[in-house]
Amino acid sequence: GGGVISVEVSAIKNIGIDALLEMVLLVAEMLELKANPKRPALGTILEAKVEKGRGPVATVLIENGSLHIGDPVAAGATYGRVRAMFNSHGKKIKQAGPASAVEITGLNDVPTAGDKFYATEEEKHARAMAEKRQAELRVSTLRKTPHISLEDLFNQISQGQIKDLNIIVKADAHGSVEALKTSLSKLTNEEVRVNVIHANVGTITESDILLASASNAIIIGFNVRPSAVVASLAENEGVDLKTYRIIYEAINDVESAMKGMLAPEFKEVILGHAEVRNVFKITGAGTIAGC
Numbered sequence: 001g002g003g004v005i006s007v008e009v010s011a012i013k014n015i016g017i018d019a020l021l022e023m024v025l026l027v028a029e030m031l032e033l034k035a036n037p038k039r040p041a042l043g044t045i046l047e048a049k050v051e052k053g054r055g056p057v058a059t060v061l062i063e064n065g066s067l068h069i070g071d072p073v074a075a076g077a078t079y080g081r082v083r084a085m086f087n088s089h090g091k092k093i094k095q096a097g098p099a100s101a102v103e104i105t106g107l108n109d110v111p112t113a114g115d116k117f118y119a120t121e122e123e124k125h126a127r128a129m130a131e132k133r134q135a136e137l138r139v140s141t142l143r144k145t146p147h148i149s150l151e152d153l154f155n156q157i158s159q160g161q162i163k164d165l166n167i168i169v170k171a172d173a174h175g176s177v178e179a180l181k182t183s184l185s186k187l188t189n190e191e192v193r194v195n196v197i198h199a200n201v202g203t204i205t206e207s208d209i210l211l212a213s214a215s216n217a218i219i220i221g222f223n224v225r226p227s228a229v230v231a232s233l234a235e236n237e238g239v240d241l242k243t244y245r246i247i248y249e250a251i252n253d254v255e256s257a258m259k260g261m262l263a264p265e266f267k268e269v270i271l272g273h274a275e276v277r278n279v280f281k282i283t284g285a286g287t288i289a290g291c
Contacts, residue, residue: 035098041067041119045075046101048110049173050202056110060117061101068095072123073107076115077137079130080107081123110201113174138211165192165258166217168208169199176222176247177201183251184220192258204230204241213237220250228273 005023009016027033041062048058058075060067067073071082083106087093096102108130111117120126167184171177181199188194197215198208204219204226212219212234219234221243226234234241244250274291281287 035064037066037097039065040121041065041071041073041096041117043067043117045111045113045115045117047113047174048201050110054105056107056202057103057105058107058111058117059101059103062096062098062117064098065119066095066097067100067102067104067119071119072121072126073104073117073119074126074129074133075107075111075117077130077134078107078109078111078115079123079126082106082119112200165194165254166197166212166215167194167254168212168217168219169196169222170204170208170219170224171199171201171222172224174201180220180222180247180250183247184254187251187255187258189258194254203227204243206230206233209233209237209239209241212239212241218242218254220244220254222247222250228270231270 005027007016007020007023009020042064043060043062046059046061048056051057056078060075067082067085069082069085073080073082082104084104085093085096086103087096088101093102118126118129120129169177169180169184171180177199181196184194184196197217198211203224204221206229208219209230211217217239219239219241221241223245225243226241231241233239242250242253244253276289276291278290279287280290
């Protein structure tokens with residue numbers, strides 16, 4: 001009798017799905033929910049990640065308009081052209097209309113889940129929108145304070161120097177980002193407040209180091225690694241950069257540092273770096289990198 005339709009659904013008993021779909025159509029008809037398929041696409045980023053060999057991959061829910069291969073797009077602080085598009089069955093498609101959920105490649109970086117997604121007529125418009133968003137994010141997160149590391153965190157807390165612990169989180173998927181962000185925020189106590197000032201998907205970049213340097217933050221990477229240039233910049237800027245493959249190790253290290261009990265167990269020593277000059281594909285052997 002209220003304004004919300006209720007439908008009993010059970011996957012185990014296989015009941016209610018048809019009724020649910022009927023009610024969705026009924027609500028759409030009653031509320032006159034209509035979209036224009038002839039305009040440029042507008043939607044929301046549902047999920048985004050970095051995939052080996054494909055680069056940034058984003059799942060987009062198109063709310064209005066149609067998206068085509070080659071369309072210039074902007075999503076949050078990222079932009080690019082739609083290089084490939086896949087439907088919910090993983091099949092390659094050339095265009096998608098309103099109410100479609102599609103996976104796209106071609107963005108210059110990984111957008112954030114929840115970012116608004118726009119298709120534009122020209123790539124320069126998409127780039128301008130992304131750069132404006134980047135500038136807004138930079139202004140909102142920059143804070144100038146002295147540097148800190150996990151190892152000396154407890155000493156500074158004891159001396160009353162630290163009230164806020166700023167952390168930047170980078171991971172390989174949004175699920176990992178959200179899990180780390182939530183778990184680290186729960187470590188806040190009466191002496192120190194844990195602030196995750198930036199959390200995103202993708203490798204650790206130079207802009208992350210500069211943000212950490214300006215905002216006195218510690219960088220925690222999960223299943224991502226910095227390049228040699230980024231690691232060198234972090235060392236020069238005095239930024240504490242930690243990488244982990246198990247979420248609980250990251251949480252335990254931060255918790256131990258806050259209690260003054262962090263003991264380094266091992267240190268990763270980089271023995272050398274190689275630059276890939278050419279790639280050869282050989283039948284039976286796979287792909288060979290000439291370095």
